[in-house]
Amino acid sequence: MAPLLEVKNLSTHFFTQDGLVKAVDNVSFYVEKGETLGIVGESGSGKSVTSMSIMRLIPNPPGKIASGEILFDGEDLLKYSEDEMRHIRGKEIAMVFQDPMTSLNPVLTIGRQLTETLELHMKLTGKEARNRAGELLALVGIPSPHKRLDDYPHQFSGGMRQRVMIAMGLSCNPQLLIADEPTTALDVTIQAQILELMKKLQDELGMAVIIITHDLGVVARMADRVNVMYAGRIIEDGPTNQIFHDPRMPYTIGLLQSIPRLDEARGQRLSPIRGLPPDLINLPQVCPFSPRCDYVQDACYQQVPPLRPVEPHQRAACLFDVHAPWVSGNGTSPQAQTAHQLPATERA
Amino acid sequence: MISFIIRRVLWAVPVLFFVGLVSFFLMHQAPGGPFDQDNNRKQVDAATLKNLNARFGLDKPPYVNPRAFAAAWKAGTRNPFKLARTYVDSQFGNYMLNALHGDLGPSFRQRGQNVQDLLKKQWPFSLRLALIALTFAIVVGIPLGVVAALKQNSLADYISLFFATVGVSVPSFILGLLVIIIFGTHLRWIHISTNDWRTWKPYIAPGLVLGLLSMSFITRITRSTVLEVKRQDYIRTARAKGLSGQAVIMRHILRNALIPVVTTLGPVLLGLVTGAVITESIFSIPGIGKYFVDAIFQRDYSMIMGTTLIYALLLVVANIVVDLSYGFLDPRIRTQ
Numbered sequence: 037m038a039p040l041l042e043v044k045n046l047s048t049h050f051f052t053q054d055g056l057v058k059a060v061d062n063v064s065f066y067v068e069k070g071e072t073l074g075i076v077g078e079s080g081s082g083k084s085v086t087s088m089s090i091m092r093l094i095p096n097p098p099g100k101i102a103s104g105e106i107l108f109d110g111e112d113l114l115k116y117s118e119d120e121m122r123h124i125r126g127k128e129i130a131m132v133f134q135d136p137m138t139s140l141n142p143v144l145t146i147g148r149q150l151t152e153t154l155e156l157h158m159k160l161t162g163k164e165a166r167n168r169a170g171e172l173l174a175l176v177g178i179p180s181p182h183k184r185l186d187d188y189p190h191q192f193s194g195g196m197r198q199r200v201m202i203a204m205g206l207s208c209n210p211q212l213l214i215a216d217e218p219t220t221a222l223d224v225t226i227q228a229q230i231l232e233l234m235k236k237l238q239d240e241l242g243m244a245v246i247i248i249t250h251d252l253g254v255v256a257r258m259a260d261r262v263n264v265m266y267a268g269r270i271i272e273d274g275p276t277n278q279i280f281h282d283p284r285m286p287y288t289i290g291l292l293q294s295i296p297r298l299d300e301a302r303g304q305r306l307s308p309i310r311g312l313p314p315d316l317i318n319l320p321q322v323c324p325f326s327p328r329c330d331y332v333q334d335a336c337y338q339q340v341p342p343l344r345p346v347e348p349h350q351r352a353a354c355l356f357d358v359h360a361p362w363v364s365g366n367g368t369s370p371q372a373q374t375a376h377q378l379p380a381t382e383r384a
Numbered sequence: 385m386i387s388f389i390i391r392r393v394l395w396a397v398p399v400l401f402f403v404g405l406v407s408f409f410l411m412h413q414a415p416g417g418p419f420d421q422d423n424n425r426k427q428v429d430a431a432t433l434k435n436l437n438a439r440f441g442l443d444k445p446p447y448v449n450p451r452a453f454a455a456a457w458k459a460g461t462r463n464p465f466k467l468a469r470t471y472v473d474s475q476f477g478n479y480m481l482n483a484l485h486g487d488l489g490p491s492f493r494q495r496g497q498n499v500q501d502l503l504k505k506q507w508p509f510s511l512r513l514a515l516i517a518l519t520f521a522i523v524v525g526i527p528l529g530v531v532a533a534l535k536q537n538s539l540a541d542y543i544s545l546f547f548a549t550v551g552v553s554v555p556s557f558i559l560g561l562l563v564i565i566i567f568g569t570h571l572r573w574i575h576i577s578t579n580d581w582r583t584w585k586p587y588i589a590p591g592l593v594l595g596l597l598s599m600s601f602i603t604r605i606t607r608s609t610v611l612e613v614k615r616q617d618y619i620r621t622a623r624a625k626g627l628s629g630q631a632v633i634m635r636h637i638l639r640n641a642l643i644p645v646v647t648t649l650g651p652v653l654l655g656l657v658t659g660a661v662i663t664e665s666i667f668s669i670p671g672i673g674k675y676f677v678d679a680i681f682q683r684d685y686s687m688i689m690g691t692t693l694i695y696a697l698l699l700v701v702a703n704i705v706v707d708l709s710y711g712f713l714d715p716r717i718r719t720q
Contacts (some may be wrong), residue, residue, distance in 0.1 A: 126626035133624075138617040142716060143639045152635075153625045188715040204625070380517055 038110055040244050041090070041212055046104035048082075048089045051097060055317040059085040059099070061268040068211065072238065072245045074259030074276065076252060076291070080313055081218035082268040083248045087214045091131060092121050108212075129158040134217035136197035140189040143331040146173075146200055147185030148206060157208040157340045172203040176233060195226035199233065206237060213238075214246045219254060231257060252295060256280055264288050267314050267324035270343060274350030280362050284352035289360045323355070331358050385711075392707065394699045401480070402599040403696040408476050411688055412446060418492040440492060440686075449473045479689060488693075489686035492677075499690035503672060509581050510660060510671030516584075516591025517656055523599035526645065528599075529606025533614065534633070540555065544603050551600025556659050560593045560666040581669060582701055590667040594659050598652045605648050609641040616640070643713050650703045657695055 048060040060082045067073045075083045083343035088094050092113060101218050107115040113124065133139040141149060154160045160168055166185065169239055173181030176199040189197055198218065205213050215234065219227040235258060247258050255262050255276060255370050262279055264272040264287065272285040284288045290309035310326040323329070323336040343353045399709035419436050420429045428436070437443045445451075453471040461467055472481070482489060488499035532544040561643045567573045567589060574589045581587075613619065614637060622636040664673035672691055 092625055093620065122626040122628060124626070125624055130622075131624040132435065133617060133621060135617060139621045141618040141622065141636050141640070143643070143714060144635070152631075156626060190716045201621075204621075 038070045038107070041067040041108065041246075042105075042107040043090065044105040045088075045105065046086070046089060047102040048085050048094055048099060048265055049102045050099045052317075057316045058268050058319065059316060060089060062264075063104075063268075063270050065263050065270060065273060067244050067246060069211070070238075070242050070244055071260045072247060074255035075246060075248045075260040075265060076250060076255050076262060077265035078250055078313060080316070081265040083250075083265050084216055084266070085268075087131070087216050087246065087248055090214065091125055091129060092116075093125075123157070126153050126210075127208045128154050128210055129212045129214065130208065130210040132198070132201045132205045132213065132218045133216040135200050135221045136194055137221065139201060140197055142189055145186050145188055146192070150185070150200075150204055152203065168207070169203075172207055173200070175206070175237070176200070176203040178203075194222055195229065198222060198226075198230055202230070202234065202237070206241065209241065210243055212246065215249070216248045217250070218247070220251070226318050227254075234258070234346065252280075252291060264291070267302070267319065269324065269340075271325065271351065271353040272351065273343070274347065278347065278350050282347070283360055284346045284350065284356045284358060285325075286358055287325045288352075289358070290328075290330075292360065317384060323353075331356060376383045388492055388711075389704070389708070392704045396697070396704075399509070399700055400696055404480055404483070404693055405476070407689060407692045408446075408479070411683075411685060416683055417442075418685055420683070438488070441475060442685075444478065445474050447474050447476050449477070461486060479686070481687075483693060488690035491684055491687050493682045493684045493687070499686050502675065502687070503690060503694060506670055506672050506675055509669055509672060510664065512584065512587050512667055513591055513664065513671060514656055515596060516587050517595030517598065517660075518653075519601055520592055520595035521652065521656075525599040526606050526642070529603040529645075530610050530633070530638070530641075532603065532607045533610035536611065541607075544607065547596075547599035548603050549695060551596040552603030553699060556593055557662050557666055559596065560590065560663055562594055564666070587669070590594045590663050590669060593667075594656060594663040598655050599651060601648070601655070602645060606641065606645050609644045610637060613637050613641045639713075643710065646706060646709055646713060650699075653702045654699055657699065664694065 043066070044064050046060055046063045047058065050057040050059055063082070063086060075264065077083050077087065085094065085099075087240070088108055089339065090113070092101070094101060099320050101114060104114070108124065113121065116124070140146070147166060147169050150172060151160075151165035154165040154168050158165075158168070169185055173184060178184060178196060178199055184192075189200075192200065198221075200216075203295035205215075218234065219230050228303060231254065234245070234247075245258075247254065249255060259276045261274065262276045263270045264279070264285065266287050272283065272288045279288060281294065283292055287309070294306060294308045296306055309328055314327070321340055322330075322338070323341050326332050326336040329336065331354075333356065341353045341355045343351045346352045346357070348371075386519065389692045418440075434443075448471060450471065452473045453467060456467060456470040460472075472478075479489060486500065488503070491497050491499055491502060494502060528540075528547070532541040535541055563574075568575070575586060619632065619636055623634045627635075660671065661676055662669045662675035662684055665670070665677045672694065675687065676691040676695075679691065680682075
C-alpha cells in the first residue's frame with residue numbers, strides 16, 4: 037500500500053539579496069498511516085521549510101518550491117490549485133506551531149479561532165460548532181472548557197495555549213498532523229504533559245504525525261522513525277531505535293554525543309560538535325558536514341555523499357562505514373576501514 | 385473603566401487651563417490691540433478707548449489683581465472665597481471664570497454678538513468640512529494602505545507612496561490654491577465663490593484638500609502595520625487552517641492592523657483641526673477656522689480665546705474617545 041505522504045526529491049529555494057538559498061535540497065521521505073516520523077536537525081537545517089512546503093505555505097516571493105513531488109494519498113499536492121490546497125490545509129493536514137504565545141490571534145476569542153475551522157471544513161454552524169469547540173478543549177484537557185471559549189489567548193498560560201493549538205489542529209480529524217517544534221517554547225514539565233497528550237490523542241484518533249524538533253529526547257520518546265537533516269538535506273534516516281543505537285553518519289553521532297547525561301562523572305566536559313553549520317548560499321559540491329567532521333577524508337571533498345543504505349531500513353549520507361565510539365562490534369576505526377576504498381589516484 | 389474615564393476627564397481641566405493661559409500670554413505679546421485701526425485710517429480717540437477698555441474689562445491687570453485683594457482686605461473682607469475672587473479679578477481670571485459658566489464673552493469686533501453665539505452659528509460649516517475630510521482620509525487611506533501592504537512593491541504600492549508623499553510634502557494652502565486655479569478657474573468644475581454653504585456640494589473640493597494630509601498619513605501607517613501583522617505567527621496559523629485569503633485579511637490581519645491606526649486618529653484629528661483653519665480661510669468657508677484667523681488679525685481677544693478653548697476641548701474629547709476605542713478593539717487592554 038502506498039504511504040500516506042510521500043515526498044520525492046523536494047527542493048525549496050529562497051531568492052535573497054545575497055544569493056540563492058537552497059533551504060531544502062532534494063529531500064525524499066515518506067510517512068505511513070498512523071506512524072510518527074521525527075525530523076531532527078539544528079536551526080536552519082531545513083526542517084521547518086520542509087513542513088511549510090508540504091502545506092504549500094512558503095512565502096512567495098522570496099521562497100519557491102523549485103522541484104519535486106509531494107504525494108498525499110497518491111495525489112501530488114504541488115499540482116493542486118490554491119483553492120484545492122485550502123481543502124487540504126486544516127482538514128487533511130493540520131499543523132501545530134512552535135510558539136503558542138504568538139501563534140494564536142490575540143484579538144479573537146479561543147472559541148472563535150476554533151469554530152472558524154469547524155465552520156469551514158466540517159460545515160458546522162453556530163451552536164454545533166461551539167459545542168464541538170468545547171468538546172475539543174475538553175479533549176486536550178482544559179478545565180471548564182465551555183466557559184473558556186470566550187476567553188482570549190492572553191488569558192491562557194503557555195502550556196494551555198499549546199493545548200488549544202493542538203485542539204485546533206485536531207478539530208477536523210486530519211490524517212496527518214505536523215507538529216513544528218511543539219514543545220520548544222514550553223518549560224520542561226509542560227513539555228512532558230504536551231508530549232503525553234499528543235501521544236494519547238494519536239493513539240485514540242489514529243492519525244500520522246510528523247514531529248519536527250531539535251530535541252533528541254522528544255524524538256526518542258515520540259517517533260517510530262527519524263530523519264536527520266543537515267544543511268537542507270536528509271543525511272540519515274531509519275527506525276528511531278536503530279539510529280539512536282548505531283548512528284552511521286558522523287553528524288548524528290556528534291548530536292548524540294553532545295547530549296548531557298545524568299549518569300556522567302562530575303566535571304566531565306560536554307562534547308559539542310565543533311564549528312558552525314555551513315552558509316546555505318553557494319554551498320560547494322562537497323560533503324556539507326566535512327568542515328566539522330572528526331572522520332573527514334580527502335574523498336569527502338570530491339562529491340556530495342548520496343544517501344545510501346547502510347543497514348536494513350537505515351540510510352546514511354556518508355561515504356564511509358563509520359560507527360559511534362560506543363558501538364562495539366567489528367571495532368575498526370574509520371581510517372583503517374576507508375583506506376582501501378579510496379581510489380588509487382587519491383592515494384598518490 | 386469608569387475610573388479611567390473619570391481620570392481622563394479630570395485631566396482635561398489642567399490641560400484646558402494651560403491652553404488658555406498660553407494662548408492668552410501669546411495673544412498679549414502680539415503688538416497692537418483690538419481697537420487699533422489701520423495706520424492710514426483715523427484712530428480711536430483716547431476718551432473712547434478708555435470707555436471701550438472699561439466696557440470689555442481691559443483696564444484690569446492681565447493675570448492677577450493683588451491691588452484689589454489688598455483693598456478688599458483693608459475694607460475688612462475676611463471671607464476666603466470673596467478674597468480669592470478679588471485676587472483673580474483680572475483679564476485672564478475673569479475670562480476663565482466666565483468660560484467655566486459657558487460665557488465666552490462679547491466679541492470685541494462683531495458688535496453686539498457673544499462669542500458663543502457666533503461659534504454656535506458657525507460650527508455646522510466647520511463640521512461638514514471636517515466630516516468630509518475625515519471620511520475621505522479613512523475611507524480612502526485605509527484601503528489604500530492595505531492594498532499597498534498586501535501587494536508590496538506593486539503599482540498600487542507606488543501609487544499610494546506617490547499620493548502619500550504629495551500629501552505630506554505639499555502644504556494645504558498651496559494645494560488649495562492649485563485646486564482653485566485648476567478646477568475653479570480653468571476647468572470650471574467647481575464654483576470658487578459660493579454664498580450657499582448650506583448644501584454639501586461646495587465642501588467637496590476643500591474637504592479633499594484638507595483630508596489629503598491625513599489620508600496620506602493613514603495610508604502609510606496602515607501599510608506599515610499591515611506589513612508587520614502579515615508576518616506574525618498567528619497569520620501563518622490562520623493560513624494553515626485553510627482559510628481563504630480574504631478571510632485571513634478581513635478577520636485576522638485587519639483586526640490586528642487597525643489597532644495602531646485607530647490610536648493615530650488623535651493626531652489625525654489634530655491635523656484636521658489645524659488644517660481646517662487654513663482651508664476655511666482659502667475657500668472662504670464661514671466656519672470656526674475662518675473666524676479664528678480673522679479674530680487673530682483683528683486682535684479680537686475673546687474670539688481668539690473662545691475658539692482656542694473650543695478646539696482644545698474638541699481634541700481632549702477626541703483623544704478620550706480614541707483611547708476608549710483602543711480598549712474596545714484590543715482585548716489585552718480591556719482586561720487590564
